[in-house]
Amino acid sequence: MKLFNEVPLAPDDAILGVVEAYKKDPRDPKVNLSIGIYSDANGQVPILNAVKAAEKYLYEHPTPKVYLPMSGLGSYVDCVQKLLFTEDHALYQEKRLATVQSLGGTGALKVGADFLHTIVPNSTVYVSDPTWNNHIAIFEGAGFKVARYPYFDPETKGVAFDKFYQFMETLPANSIVILHACCHNPTGADLTTEQWQKVAKLFKERDLIPFLDMAYQGFSKGIREDAESIHIFAEQNIPVFIATSFSKSFSLYSERIGALTVITSDAKEQERITSQLKTMVRAIYSSPPSYGAQIVHYVLADPTLRASWEQELAEMRDRIKDMRAKFVKLLNSKQDKIDFEFINQQAGMFSYSGLNADQVEKMKKDYAIYTVGSGRICIAALNDQNIELAADAVVNVL
Numbered sequence: 001m002k003l004f005n006e007v008p009l010a011p012d013d014a015i016l017g018v019v020e021a022y023k024k025d026p027r028d029p030k031v032n033l034s035i036g037i038y039s040d041a042n043g044q045v046p047i048l049n050a051v052k053a054a055e056k057y058l059y060e061h062p063t064p065k066v067y068l069p070m071s072g073l074g075s076y077v078d079c080v081q082k083l084l085f086t087e088d089h090a091l092y093q094e095k096r097l098a099t100v101q102s103l104g105g106t107g108a109l110k111v112g113a114d115f116l117h118t119i120v121p122n123s124t125v126y127v128s129d130p131t132w133n134n135h136i137a138i139f140e141g142a143g144f145k146v147a148r149y150p151y152f153d154p155e156t157k158g159v160a161f162d163k164f165y166q167f168m169e170t171l172p173a174n175s176i177v178i179l180h181a182c183c184h185n186p187t188g189a190d191l192t193t194e195q196w197q198k199v200a201k202l203f204k205e206r207d208l209i210p211f212l213d214m215a216y217q218g219f220s221k222g223i224r225e226d227a228e229s230i231h232i233f234a235e236q237n238i239p240v241f242i243a244t245s246f247s248k249s250f251s252l253y254s255e256r257i258g259a260l261t262v263i264t265s266d267a268k269e270q271e272r273i274t275s276q277l278k279t280m281v282r283a284i285y286s287s288p289p290s291y292g293a294q295i296v297h298y299v300l301a302d303p304t305l306r307a308s309w310e311q312e313l314a315e316m317r318d319r320i321k322d323m324r325a326k327f328v329k330l331l332n333s334k335q336d337k338i339d340f341e342f343i344n345q346q347a348g349m350f351s352y353s354g355l356n357a358d359q360v361e362k363m364k365k366d367y368a369i370y371t372v373g374s375g376r377i378c379i380a381a382l383n384d385q386n387i388e389l390a391a392d393a394v395v396n397v398l
Contacts, residue, residue: 014133015372022370030368031386036185036349038248038316038380046251046316050309054298058291068287070278072101072259076293079300080244080259083217084227091234091263098262098273100281101288105215105245106134108260112211112241113142114280116176120209125176128152130352130374132185135178135213149177151187157342157352158189168199173207181242182226183216183348186376190220190347196232204236211241218249218313219320220347234263246296248349249313255292316380320349323382330391337398349380359397367393 012020018034040046071077077099085092102108116123125139128151136146149167153160168177184190191199203210210233217226233240240263247253260277264270281287299305324344331340343351355363355375363369369390371377382390 014374018370018372021364025368025370027368029386029389031370031381031390033369033371033378033381033390034376036248036378036380037253038251038320038349039383041319041383043381043383043385045253046312048251048309048312050299050305050312051250051252051295053305053308054295057298058294065290068101068290068293070100070281070287071274072288073290073293073297075301076101076297077259079297080261083223083300084230084242084244084261085234095267096264096270098264098270098277100260100274100277101293102243102258102260102281103285103288104247104256104258105213105243106138106258107256107285107288108243108245108258109135109138109211109213110142110284111260111277111280112243112262113139113144114284115276116209116211116241117142117144118276120174120176123174123176123209125178126171127178128180128184130186131178131180132213139176139178144176151184152189152352154354157187157354158345159191159195161191161195165195165199165202168202168208169206171206171208174209176209176211177203178211178213179229181212181214181217181229182220183350185215185348186350186372186374187352188343188346188348188350188379189352191229193228193232196229200233200236203233204238209239209241211243213243215243215245216248216348217244218310219317219349222317223310223313237265239263246292250296250299250309252292252295255295256289257292257296320380323379323387324351326384326387327379327382327391330388331394334391334395335398343379349378351377351379353377353394355394355397362397363393367396369393 015035022032037045081092081097081099091097100111102111121143125144125146126149127135127146129148130152139146150160150163182190212230217223220226230242242261245258262273264273299309328340328343353375357373360371360373360375
């Protein structure tokens with residue numbers, strides 16, 4: 001087996017490796033605040049009532065398990081477009097949205113990256129500092145050079161907008177910029193409406209290519225509100241790439257259900273772009289699985305189930321906000337070195353806590369509290385049973 005003699009052992013993934021270490025830890029209690037999965041008040045990943053109803057219907061009305069088209073389940077694709085822009089939006093009415101079903105948000109990024117490499121192969125892709133590490137791997141894997149743009153201000157724990165904007169002013173035309181549409185991962189720090197408007201205008205002026213990653217729609221302010229950045233870019237009448245995922249919002253992590261949508265100039269251009277996206281899909285995985293798409297379609301297309309889903313999503317969003325407030329109150333009541341109020345200003349499932357790698361390691365070693373080396377904490381994994389354990393660990397390593 002000489003072929004494999006020089007193959008090195010790959011390092012653990014920065015997040016999934018922590019999860020594996022957590023599983024092997026025999027201590028009790030222990031708390032996993034690393035991976036981006038929503039847990040309910042009992043520490044369980046919920047199965048939404050709307051999803052249960054859809055699954056019941058699908059079980060009682062079985063269909064042949066044939067291959068889906070390369071673009072995915074047509075009724076699901078239609079629901080994705082209407083969820084992003086509504087049925088009355090001009091982009092939907094004029095058939096200017098090129099959408100393909102994908103293997104989660106990750107698959108959407110991969111399909112988009114491969115397509116972009118066929119039309120602007122010499123462009124550089126820019127990701128926020130910090131960002132979700134897989135952004136870098138996906139676009140480097142597609143053949144792009146990847147660089148970082150300034151984003152997070154460690155002093156304010158918010159967006160370093162002036163540095164961010166000034167950097168964008170220096171980028172050459174056709175630069176590809178990965179933006180977090182809402183609930184920035186890992187920091188939880190988002191741009192304001194006015195800042196998004198200013199950035200979108202700059203992108204049009206400089207011919208920059210926005211690629212918006214929206215994995216957490218509904219976890220900040222609401223379904224429509226969290227798509228605001230996408231609508232702002234759409235108003236500029238420029239090409240926009242959008243990766244969406246239903247892993248979090250439907251609690252369908254294992255179904256890998258997402259979509260890539262590209263805003264085009266007209267229906268004819270949409271047809272051409274869709275054909276190219278299908279070519280990318282064919283080369284990567286040929287066609288997507290149907291079960292998750294059927295669930296999402298059935299829920300979004302049924303008014304009663306749609307209302308049930310929106311209510312359950314709102315409850316998840318509110319529980320995360322409640323955990324943020326309780327966590328901040330505990331942290332600030334137990335020490336006076338740092339004011340953790342910034343956690344309440346961040347949005348979504350995560351908080352960039354400010355903990356360094358040594359403090360994170362000490363939390364794991366001494367208190368069985370697991371988080372990633374960057375200090376990102378999954379607020380959605382906190383509950384009334386583990387929140388004080390987590391707060392005590394943070395305070396003890398400061």
